[in-house]
Amino acid sequence: MSRSDEPVLSMEDVEVHFEESEGFLGGMFSEPDLVRAVDGVDLEIGTNEVVALIGESGCGKTTLGKAAIGLQEPTAGSVKYRGQDIWEARRNEEKADIPYGEIRRSLQIIHQDPGSSLNPNERVISILAKPMKIWEDDLSAEDRKARIHGMLERVGMSPASDYAQRYPHQLSGGETQRVALVRALLMNPDVILADEPISALDVSLRVDMMELLLDLQDQFDTSFLFISHNLSNARYLAEKTGGTIGIMYLGEIVEKGSADEVLNDPQHPYTKALRWATPNIHPDSADNGELPVRDIDIPDPIDPPSGCRFHTRCPEAREVCQEETPGLEPVTAESDRLSACFRPREDHEYWSSQPITDEERTSDSASNRGATVD
Amino acid sequence: MSRTVQAERSDADTVIEVRDTSVTFDMDRGKSRVLDSVNLDVRRGEILGVIGESGAGKSMFASALIDAVVDPGVLNGDITYYPADEEPVDVLELDDEGVRQLRWRDISFVFQGALSSWNPTMTFEAHFKETIRAHDVSMEEGMKRGRELLRELYLDPDRVLDSYPHELSGGMKQRMLIALSLVLDPEVLVLDEPTAALDLLMQRSIITLLGDLQEEYDLTMVFVTHDLELLADLADRLAVMYAFEFVEVGTPRELILDSKHPYTRSLINSTPNLDTPIDKMHTIPGESPDPVETLQGCSYHPRCQLADDLCETSDPPLEDVGEGHRAACHYWEDVDEEIPLSIEGGAEP
Numbered sequence: 182m183s184r185s186d187e188p189v190l191s192m193e194d195v196e197v198h199f200e201e202s203e204g205f206l207g208g209m210f211s212e213p214d215l216v217r218a219v220d221g222v223d224l225e226i227g228t229n230e231v232v233a234l235i236g237e238s239g240c241g242k243t244t245l246g247k248a249a250i251g252l253q254e255p256t257a258g259s260v261k262y263r264g265q266d267i268w269e270a271r272r273n274e275e276k277a278d279i280p281y282g283e284i285r286r287s288l289q290i291i292h293q294d295p296g297s298s299l300n301p302n303e304r305v306i307s308i309l310a311k312p313m314k315i316w317e318d319d320l321s322a323e324d325r326k327a328r329i330h331g332m333l334e335r336v337g338m339s340p341a342s343d344y345a346q347r348y349p350h351q352l353s354g355g356e357t358q359r360v361a362l363v364r365a366l367l368m369n370p371d372v373i374l375a376d377e378p379i380s381a382l383d384v385s386l387r388v389d390m391m392e393l394l395l396d397l398q399d400q401f402d403t404s405f406l407f408i409s410h411n412l413s414n415a416r417y418l419a420e421k422t423g424g425t426i427g428i429m430y431l432g433e434i435v436e437k438g439s440a441d442e443v444l445n446d447p448q449h450p451y452t453k454a455l456r457w458a459t460p461n462i463h464p465d466s467a468d469n470g471e472l473p474v475r476d477i478d479i480p481d482p483i484d485p486p487s488g489c490r491f492h493t494r495c496p497e498a499r500e501v502c503q504e505e506t507p508g509l510e511p512v513t514a515e516s517d518r519l520s521a522c523f524r525p526r527e528d529h530e531y532w533s534s535q536p537i538t539d540e541e542r543t544s545d546s547a548s549n550r551g552a553t554v555d
Numbered sequence: 556m557s558r559t560v561q562a563e564r565s566d567a568d569t570v571i572e573v574r575d576t577s578v579t580f581d582m583d584r585g586k587s588r589v590l591d592s593v594n595l596d597v598r599r600g601e602i603l604g605v606i607g608e609s610g611a612g613k614s615m616f617a618s619a620l621i622d623a624v625v626d627p628g629v630l631n632g633d634i635t636y637y638p639a640d641e642e643p644v645d646v647l648e649l650d651d652e653g654v655r656q657l658r659w660r661d662i663s664f665v666f667q668g669a670l671s672s673w674n675p676t677m678t679f680e681a682h683f684k685e686t687i688r689a690h691d692v693s694m695e696e697g698m699k700r701g702r703e704l705l706r707e708l709y710l711d712p713d714r715v716l717d718s719y720p721h722e723l724s725g726g727m728k729q730r731m732l733i734a735l736s737l738v739l740d741p742e743v744l745v746l747d748e749p750t751a752a753l754d755l756l757m758q759r760s761i762i763t764l765l766g767d768l769q770e771e772y773d774l775t776m777v778f779v780t781h782d783l784e785l786l787a788d789l790a791d792r793l794a795v796m797y798a799f800e801f802v803e804v805g806t807p808r809e810l811i812l813d814s815k816h817p818y819t820r821s822l823i824n825s826t827p828n829l830d831t832p833i834d835k836m837h838t839i840p841g842e843s844p845d846p847v848e849t850l851q852g853c854s855y856h857p858r859c860q861l862a863d864d865l866c867e868t869s870d871p872p873l874e875d876v877g878e879g880h881r882a883a884c885h886y887w888e889d890v891d892e893e894i895p896l897s898i899e900g901g902a903e904p
Contacts, residue, residue: 237754238725383608384781385825389838410754413827421833444829458759462784462828463898464807477709477760478727 187264188225189371189404190249190288195222195258197244201483214483218244219255220432223509226372226404231424233407233415233440235455239479241432242408243293246374249406250288262287262371286316289370293377295361299349305333306345309364316368332363336393355386359393366397372404379414391417398422412459416440428452431482431490434509438518448512448520450495489522492537497524499534569637570743570775571597571620571646571662576632578615578624580846587846589628590615591799594873597743597777599639602769604786604807605779606822607796610843613779614667616796617747620777621658622646636661639742660690663741665732667748672732673720679731680716683738690739697738704734707771708764726757733761737768743775751780762789784826787811795819798844798854801873805880812896815882817859820894828898835897853885861886861893 197219218241226232226249234242247253248260251267260267262284270277270284292298299308309329313320320328326345333341336359349357358378365373375394379387391414398405405424409415419426419440426443428436428451436449447453454473474494480486486493492502501523509521523531578590590612597603597620607613615624624630634646638661649657658664666672673682687697702712708730720728729749736744746765750758766789769776778786786793787807794804795816803816814820821839828836841858844850853871856862865885873883884890 237756384783385608385822385839387827387838388825388836391827392838410756411827412755413829416829417827417833417836454756456829458754458756459829460755460759460782460784460787461830462787462811462823462826463830464787464811466788466830472760472763474756474760477757478724 188227189230189263190224190226190406191261191264192222192224192245192249192255193259193261195224195245195248195255195260196220197241197248197253198256216482217241217432217485218482219248220485221258222432222434224249224427224434226406228371229398229402229404231398231405231407231418231422233409233419233424233426234429234434235409235412235415235426236429237410237479239482240429241482242429243376245429246376246406246408247290250290250372250374251284252290282316286368287371288374289365289368289372290374291358291361291365291376291378294381295357295378296349296354298361299357301349303348304345305347305349305352305360308349308360309345309367312364313367328367329363332367333359336363336397354382355390358382358390362393362397366401366403369401370403372406374406374408376408377410378407380409380411387414388417394418395421412444412455416444428455431480431485433490433521434519435491435521436519437509438516442518448518448525449491449522450497450524451491454494498537499531500537501529501531501534503537568599569596570599571777572633572635572637573597573616573619574633574635576619576630576634578612578619579629579631580627581629582847585847588849589799589846590619592632593800595794595801595804597775598792599637599742600773600775601791602766602776602778602786602789604783604790604793605777605796606781606783606786606793607779608781608822608843610846611796612799613781613796614747615799617664617666617745617777617779620646620743620745621662621664622649622654623658623664636743656690659686659736659741660739661741662743662745663736663739664745665729665736665747665749667751673728675720678717678719679723683716683735686735686738692739700740701734701738704737704768705731707768708734709760710734726753726761729753729757730761730764733765733768737772737774740772741774743777745777745779747779748781749778750785758785762786765789783811783822784828795822798850799846800854801883802855803882804873805877805882809877809880812898813877813880814896815876815880815887815890816855816884817861817886817890817894818855819882820890820896821858824894824897831897837897853883861889 199216199218200213201216222245236242244253248255254268263279265277265279267284270279270281274281306329310325313325330341330345333344338344338356338359379390382390407418415426425437426440427434430451436443436452443452447456457473473496475496476494480493488504489502489507492498507521507523509519512518512520512525523529573593573595575592576590577588577592580587580589605613605616618624619630636644636646683701687694705712705715710727710730750761762785780786790807793807793810794801797818803810803814803819810819811823814823824836825838839858844854852868853866856866871883871885873881876882876887
């Protein structure tokens, strides 16, 4: 079977549940709480594809990303790299079609805070040489140095011989980010998980960094799984590459489609809320007026709301949304555009259901307050 | 310079007047000037957005307004607070007790990193009571107002006041802080990156709620941020800082759709925006200047595509480029042509 037709990564019905004890107040509760960080997610990433996952803190996007590249074992479901189950390969090396080591090398990460992922006591050159010594031990020291210098120049850190000798604290935020990127790319990965790599940079550096990511993605035939809470950045990356945007809420993907579809014609009320929350620099674009959510806090993922998990905040919620869970389904018969909401379905009982009243809203939201979601 | 200053003073009801105000630090390699002789008036009842990238001096400006520049920073200049019905107050001449009274009651603040300023062993109610007690306000009145503010910020007072800081999310704690900062009914609220650590939906919700509070309580707000687009539809005026001084001041329409400073234009063009065509977004090459090395001429000239000999030798003053719209550029009349804006000027949303 040809490798190129199948997705590089495919996740099926992936769940990641954590047990969480209540920290120093743990004595108050006997049973540990179950946090449903990721709950039944399907996701595929193709060759050279950019997939952007968007959601608020605590929605499970980072956990899902880590599960995708084999850094987090799912509690249920499967994660496959070119058809090979990653965790099977790890447990049973002999039987695996693709060795676990090759899978690990092919799936790389750039952290949210790249500064803390670089050893402060090592120079850039030795930080970058370390993984190469493990994965490409046949390379001579000379060749290794040449590769590293070549990559540093490529990401604009010139002269490379100067940057290679620096310590992490001698780099600016953007440079630190670039070193993390070089470290990932030196492994010739198929997929790079980039967790919020842009938001911490100053506004004037963001486009630059995204351009660099796209340049390298193109040159090295790498797929990107990009994670953010910022739709503007996601749009930039996804639109330029014809990529996909997935919207996550409380452990589930609630909408998925092309950048243009998701941003210009959002189907899910949560996507609409995120769209509203994305500031527009045009002073006349003012969308003043009401908040597009009934409550501004995320419910506790330990005890997510019944039915549609967004119903406690959704301005369109009706009684049926409290009982029935909408699946992530095509918006129209032919489209590959997915939404987990009853509203696009014209004949759904949603339309005859009663809107959730204000009294219910108050008690709902009161029970959700005080959640330690961060 | 003084001509423009005079002109501004007379045509608006000023609540805080900042004149020739600087902040310097003595460092081993020389004197570091992190706020460089700035002049700006805060008008009564407005939302003033102060915009700048990391290290531009915007937080120094915010701290200066309440004489809260931390040691070893040295604050110099004139800052005058004009209460609605009382005599003007020379902020930098106040003694410790005077400053203590000024903060919270007159000019309150929510500072960057303030999320960690909650005492982890005290409930939120204890924090509110402590603040109210320290300023001789009736406890009943104060708590009533506090509860009202919490409700307006989508928090259930009965529930959150009994909580400890670790029990609430970042977004909730930030709203608690906003409620606390307003509990003594101040005239001015200074916010330094109050939403920077939060998700966009929470940021935007808080900003919308701040807009509501500002109207309801007749507040003046000074909102400091690096995200220009956050304030585009909220602020009455925007002031852009670059290299420790203001380079452009105007209404959002003037400043965003008709900016006259090359830096403002480049900043707008580099901001990722959902409605801007992708191929029109660009970055600004180069880096901001070092606060220790004093740069001759305009501080933006090393990065500016319009810069020439004049810009290298002469520092342009912040001068009128339209009614109430001011910019510090020798060539402000040429920017329209030389640096086209990435966004359209019309009323198209």
